[in-house]
Amino acid sequence: MTLLPSEQYQPDHHADPWEKLKQFTDARIALGRAGCSIPTQAMLEFQLAHAQARDAVYQALDVAQLQQAFSAMSLTSLHVQSQAIDKETYLKRPDLGRILDDDSKQILKDDRQNNTGEYDVCIVVGDGLSALAIEENAVAFVQNLKEQIDLEGWTLAPIVIATGSRVALGDQVAEILNAKMLVMLIGERPGLSSPDSMGIYYTWDAKTGYLDSKRNCISNVRPAGLPIAIATQRLMNLMRNSKKLGLSGVNLKDEHQIQNIESDTPSRLLF
Template identity: 60%
Template structure:
């Protein structure tokens, strides 16, 4: 004996009235329905997005690829490793991702002793929670940002590529290399529509023990998010104001007017 009658749904696909709004967002809206279920196409798209997000988190940073893409800059590069020896440890122990390994700390100190000059700017590119974000976005960002640094007459420290990194890992690196301004590029936690999102964290006079209130963050830097040119405009405006005030973080507000990028060249598909 059945307590409830069977519900029969029509088998054909039923479109959603909000379909026209999908052109304005990557959010999963207006998916339609087939009977009482999700249509096959959006169901498979969701599974693909979930797999891409997991792959972004678990993927190892391809240092050789980064070196190849950045070789045209002819700029010194250093490689460091956090205390998180592998991806499994990195995900389970966030604290270890904020600490340099002893070998990397010694390497940086030796380099600093051999090159005692101080720097205005240090760029650290760390894999974070999406190595893909760094591989896809960091080379083009660094190329464009170096040009701006030279225009501002800022001296730039060797580029540091960090594996197993959290945001705070850059603080000790900047302190050892005596850099006034730290620009930390890191792969952000992937969303189901953004496995390639890169974050930029800026800190004035960074040193070990800095807390998040001392940093400025520019998030979602990627082709489908915040364009590189806009991110650089915002970052440089913050850095110039930081130099004048000697602060960063909650005491430094982004109040500049955004310049138009409509007439600037599009980002090339192949960087170098």
């Protein structure tokens, strides 16, 4: 039997020719190699990102902190819960995350009795698949949006904080509160470089059982993604056009031209 000499690999790190492209994206490109494998640092960063994504999914929403923040903005808030009573149920039964529990329905009905008029706008803040995204982005977004709503002269329903929520839960909330325009903020499914991404779903005259084709979506709202100021511009453009046309979803096109935004936050390019 003839033994072949084992192949020897150089231990030093070999740079990737795409290295210069890394400045434009958070995607895992140009990792280089060490011997026949990826460098240890790249492996550790991947494991950290994976852990952060899992933590974002299982993290409980700090409702008290949100209520305090909204109260400081002179906004009334209500806390509701879906029929997905815990995180395990939420992940295994998406259908239950779309339905309010009985106590929550009563909370909204009680508010409706005290405010018999029609609201122009209802904002629902739902934990979704990333409570982290909501805790880091929702308050600043609501503050920006409220300023624009006030300028339009629209009436705003109490902010509804929803736990165990899927996107369609907002339809039931807006229907009970009798609000024409529904803005649903929800934590998006975390990626390996974006555990803090918030999605915005807009629906005109939302009703229980609406299909996703009735909604408009603005996604990836976060510091390293779509800035809050631009997301607010895009949403307000949709809302103004929606109010004129009386519809939303696939028949409502996002034709917004982005204005220049001054910000103290350093710009981050995406590939």
